[in-house]
Amino acid sequence: MGERSYFSEIHGWQALPGLRGYENTFVGKLPVDAFESSGVFVRGYYEPANSEVQLLRFNNFLVARLRTRPVVLEWPRTRLPARRRYAFILVNQGEVAFAGDRLKGNPSATGVGMALPGHESLTIDVVGATEMIVFTFDQEEISPLRANRVPNVMDVSSSPLFTATYHFLNRLLSQSPDADHTTANSIRELLRSFARALVVESTRENIENPDDLFERVKELVNSRFSNLDFGPPEMARELGVSTRSLQRAAEKHGASVAKMLRTARAARARRLILTRPHLNLDVVSKMSGFNSVGSLRRALLSTHGVSVKDVRGSAGAEAGEPPSNPPSDPPADHIL
Structure with a gap:
């Protein structure tokens, strides 16, 4: 079975067993599809070209090291699997500029660029002689953690996480790609x-301001309160912050995350009744997102001061019909 047979337009390389290695060197000319195996294409370069690429592919991960003279690369992301992927460009030396609505950072010398999942085409402009590692992975690999907004530019040139990640990936690429199933799973x-840590570290600054963080909290309360398993710890993991940071942001506005979720759930329960x-x-x-009827009853009493019987009575029990204009679920701004 050829390796390409493992690829699916819907699921990408998820069926690929183990890992595969590739490497190539281009001197003089640089074909448009020189780096196609990593999902990017050459859109321009300075002659004579001198580029070396080394790549490891797993089912949902890709690690590639590129040493090159100036070149312009494009990640078109026309395929569905590419749109589900995060990408980190870790620059060890040289200068790289990015263009794209879903990509952050402008590393030079040493730094990190981050692309979020999305369909926008991204351009990577290698300005000078550069050595960098590209690390991409499917968003499901770090689920339920998500980064839905383009983070602010963050200088991570001195971050121990950047250094550790770069050295680990660089060392991994230097090893033989021949690995048994157990070793491949461990890798x-x-x-x-590393993927989860990079996303958390790179998006942390975007919600460092308590007001910005509280806006995200309200968004998640409005969209996720009906999930039985969604609470402050799960919200903190999704936002890439500590539970304490989450609570401080809410407390600044006289609220608590747990109460916001409870109030939203109680409002939904009241409307359903x-x-x-x-x-x-x-x-x-x-x-409504409660794990028991008892929790529902207590929430109605604590948030609305009514019992289930009171709610049913207000629905017009005598007529046996609900009100003609039932209340809708309030946004999080009103459930503090």
């Missing part, structure tokens, strides 16, 4: 840890 776990009286309370509790 994959290490790559997953009013508009769908045929539902039993166990179903209502699960649809």
Whole structure:
């Protein structure tokens, strides 16, 4: 079976077993598809070309080291698997400039550029003689952690995480790609840890301001409160901050994350009771994000000062019909 047979337009290289290695050197001319195996294409270069690429591919990870004279590369991301990927460009020496709505950073000398999942085409302009490592991975590898906004530019040239990641990936590329299944899985776990750490570190500054962080909290409360397993610890992991930082941001606005979630769930439960009286309370509790009917009852009392019986009574029990204009779920701004 040829290696290309493992590729799917929908799932990418997820079916690829183990890992595969590639390397090539280009002197004089640089074909458009010289680096196609890493998903990027050559859009321009200074002659004579002198580029060396070494690459390791797993099912959901790709690590490539590029040593090159000036060249302009494009990551078109026309395929669905590419749109689900994060990419980190770790520059060891040289100068690189980026262009693209979903890419952050402008590292020179030593630094990191980060591309978020998305469909926008990204351009990597290698300005001078450069050595860099490109590290890409599917967003599912770090789930449930997500970075949905382009982070601010962050200087990480002195970050121990950058240094550790670069040295690990560089060493990995220097080894033989021949690895048994167990070793490949162990390497994959290490790559997953580095991927998660890079995303957390690179997006931390974007929500360092408590006001910015609180805006993200409200967004997540509005979109995720009905998830039974979603609480402050899960929210903190998704935002890449500590639980304490999350609570401090909420406290600055006289709120608590737990209360915001509880109030949103209670509002949903109240609305369901009013508009769908045929539902039993166990179903209502699960649809609202509560793990029990008891939790639902306590939340209605603490947030609205009413019991389930009171809510049903306000729905017009005598007529046996819900009100004609039932209340909608309030946004997080009103559930502090």
